[in-house]
Amino acid sequence: AQSVTQLGSHVSVSEGALVLLRCNYSSSVPPYLFWYVQYPNQGLQLLLKYTSAATLVKGINGFEAEFKKSETSFHLTKPSAHMSDAAEYFCAVSDPGSARQLTFGSGTQLTVLP
Amino acid sequence: DAGVIQSPRHEVTEMGQEVTLRCKPISGHDYLFWYRQTMMRGLELLIYFNNNVPIDDSGMPEDRFSAKMPNASFSTLKIQPSEPRDSAVYFCASRLDVGELFFGEGSRLTVL
Secondary structure, three states, X not given: OOEEEEEOOEEEEEOOOOEEEEEEEEOOOOOEEEEEEEOOOOOEEEEEEEOOOOOEEEOHXXXXXXXXXXXXXXXXXXXXXXXXXXXXXEEEEEOOOOOOOEEEOOOEEEEEEO | OOOOEEEOOEEEEOOOOOEEEEEEOOOOOOXXXXXXXXXXXXXXXXXXXXXXXXXXXXXXXXXXXXXXXXXXXXXXXXXXXXXXXXOEEEEEEEEOOOOOOEEOOOEEEEEO
């Protein structure tokens, strides 16, 4: 069984500052990993995904994440935060061998301060 | 293209009443998922279908919950009888094979 742990349920950054949202995974097989974003009163939207190709994955809105097997991590970063980045972010993992059902982390609420 | 469409967006009901949530997946998608989101438990997978057939319903909390997918373009999640602890946002999501998972905007259920 696979799982993800998101460190920090709330993260605040100043506009223009680096965004770093942490995600560690646990999986018995090489996983697929995902980051989703949820804006208020909306569904989840895929930001980026890792599916065993390049370990540095670029997504939408300037976000990227790096798969580090040695650290079992898949942290999400953005060099410069924008006010519109304020949202909840979810890390998710799937087992490629099981119809790729997603297991979500508990989420991290990102606040961007002016 | 229209995304995943859910209805109603908001539902307020009294304990003991039947609740039916509806979902129209993206045309051509062969997988459909129902998730529940609460502050306490986060996002939980309730059930998923492949080609209209329920594959895994191990996440359905109790017999009060049931889900159907009579055809490729429609699914329902029913709660009967509803209880206050069922209050949550229920999401439907669909995907084509192993592609991207697309979520609807959710149905916010409040059971008084």
